[in-house]
Amino acid sequence: MIVRFGLAGMVATLVHVLVAWLAMEKFQLHPALANGLAFLHANSLAYLINTRWTFRASHSARTWRRYLAVSLFGGLASMLISGGVALAGGHELLGILLVVCLLPLISFHAHRRYTYR
DSSP: OHHHHHHHHHHHHHHHHHHHHHHHTTOOOHHHHHHHHHHHHHHHHHHHHHIIIIIIOOOOOOHHHHHHHHHHHHHHHHHHHHHHHHTTTTOHHHHHHHHHHHHHHHHHHIIIITTTT
């Protein structure tokens, strides 16, 4: 199950990068707006893939709200992890490494225990 979650995350990340790049390069959107739009697209796709394929659940408004809440919590967690490393005097790459390693595991378990219970 966690492998499927990781694959879905990779697909969503690729979609995020492509949407953000297109929005900035082709439509001249500000990077913040382009990344917000990319997040919505990527997160929606990840929800669809993870609901049906990873967790083998049905789509519903309840799971969508919970999925989005966990995703937003993940964004906050990534800021707290990298911010904590910075406050402790650690190199910014250490913060990125910790986010990349920890956040998928945290998200997977949060979705498993909250979104799809």
